[in-house]
Amino acid sequence: MRVVDAKSALSLEEARARAKVLREQIEYHNRKYYLEDNPEISDAEWDALMRDLIELERKYPELVDPASPTQRVGAPALEGFAKVVHEVPMLSLANAYSTEDLLDWDRRVRQAVGDDVRYVCELKVDGLAVALRYQDGRLVLGATRGDGSVGEDITANIRTIRNVPLELSEPVSLEVRGEAYMPKREFMRLNELREQQGEPLFANPRNAAAGSLRQLDPAVAASRRLGVIVYQLVRAEAHGCETHSQALDYVARLGLPAHRERHVCANIEDVIAYIEAWADKRHELPYATDGMVVKVDSLALQARLGATAKSPRWAIAYKYAAEQAETTLRAIELNVGRTGVVTPTAVFDPVQLAGTTVSRASLHNEDLVREKDIRVGDVIVVQKAGDIIPEVIRSLPERRTEPLPEFRMPETCPQCGSRLVRLDGEVAWRCINPDCPALLREGLIHFCSRDAMNIEGLGEQWITVLLDRGLVRTHADLYRLRKADLVQLDRMGDKLADKLLHNIQESKRNSLERLLFGLGIRHVGEKAAKTLAEHFVTIDALMSASEEDLMAVPDIGPKVAQSIRQYFDTPRVRQLIQELKDLGVNMTYLGPQKVSDGPLAGKTVVLTGVLQAADRKQATAWIEQMGGKVASSVSAKTDVLIAGDKAGSKLAKAQEILRNHPDAKLEIWDEAAFLRLVDEAGLR
Known part of the structure; x- marks a missing residue:
């Protein structure tokens, strides 16, 4: 693939061909980043590709396509969600809370279909169930589960999720079900932001994902960096699949984010061993999990087992017990954040939770502390919300041996002594002294x-x-x-x-x-x-x-x-x-750097390998400040390849171009040569 210049004069057919290349590049790198966890380009390089495509579609509006990655964001706010009837009901799963529950379920399965049963285990992602429908390879519908029979049309919001392909690798028509989730890091970022703004916090990543996808403004969903993991192909037999595991392999080949944390088990004993193996390891995943889904692998046996009115008989969800611990609350500290919000924080004797030692947890606001009747000296129960953020579940007032004073927010800021204020409609107390x-x-x-x-x-x-x-x-x-x-x-x-x-x-x-x-x-x-x-x-x-x-x-x-x-x-x-x-601080929007007389003016530059003196973002900024344009891959139009440590395929391709075309304009620089130019330009 090659990077194209969207600013040159093109015929409509040339523009259409270039748009196709750019879309393929963007979706390719989306797959590398979101599906394979193996990105080949930096965020800045990805942004450059997207800017080129946006500019091309702006100049040639007839090229705008619903399947273009530029259409993931910017849709108008919705007035409400239309209803969607599920042709195949989206049933919920029955739960198992112990090994005995799993053994009972296995016994019922084998009594119905015989002992020759293989199971598939999949980690249960803590999110919102969604259905995705493709027509001739193009995403045409995204819907919530709703009551199982009727859900809500959230297509505009689903389209904003980067790991959901807008177009499959083959022009097939199908429907898949999956779990929309919010990554742990994004959940923490969003709650920190909401706490700073004095807004109610999301209780866990599941609620955060659901709240994001049920926003009427798709821009809100786009800003929250959600993901989807596909766990079912509807009517998989029609696509030549005989087992559930084959079906997931098939949708993965089409470019869908099929569940990767899964394993085929020969019997229920293997299932139990797999569940136990993931009990602690699951906390290392970038998304929250609350259990393990166990399914009969054979689609023919699934059909024989059928379903009750609520749940399929061929699947069950084993729920891991929430890790909780009792400890003693030693203090409630008050912390003043960047926006002035004063947040009470519980300080307690250290306990082990979800693989880490915790001794502090935010209490968020005065109302919550008083509602839960949490007092210094109490024995409290703590856990990690969504296995991520430590939280105080409750106090145990029956364990008090003496009267303890109720918690009250102070009238003045603990840092500067200024009077705290509580704005209308907010639960937070704030310090508004700019000199705090x-x-x-x-x-x-x-x-x-x-x-x-x-x-x-x-x-x-x-x-x-x-x-x-x-x-x-x-x-x-x-x-x-x-x-x-x-x-x-x-x-x-x-x-x-x-x-x-x-x-x-x-x-x-x-x-x-x-x-x-x-x-x-x-x-x-x-x-x-x-x-x-x-x-x-x-x-x-x-x-x-x-x-x-x-x-x-x-x-x-x-x-x-x-x-x-x-x-x-x-x-x-x-x-x-x-x-x-x-003091000379710039007060003007500079826009994309356009330096006509810089040392790299008009040159296309590709970065590869690891730079020691700067990250990709900084190196890209320097190149743009010197008039260059950063591209993601080496082509005949590349002027300079900057090769850092561990340079790989891009360097090899550049060397091949020079071998086959000795008169090529391409130059290969090491980091030292690049930094000399940066220093000569006074950028470092």
């Missing part, structure tokens, strides 16, 4: 973080030291630091001081969206910051926009608009923006 050291510390850590101003080396440790020494009191003070200030700090030598000051100065050149995200405006995440920067271009235009102007921007609703307006109406914020301006 906790707000400043968390805000500065966020400001310097990789996805914000990206001041490398200036992390939590050094921010804390700078605050403690009084060298920094506002974001602007970072840009006033001098070498003499830094070298007086413990473990800060000349070389490190020079590097930090260089990185701080480099951050002044960031595009506006990084600054907007770094400022930590409530409800303005990375995506909203980019949208606002693209729309208003300058911070002055954004600061003067009314709430109505803001709501006219795609994906900016009244809640976000009100938050932005309140933020920029604050005198201290306006003063901070002016100080940052005076």
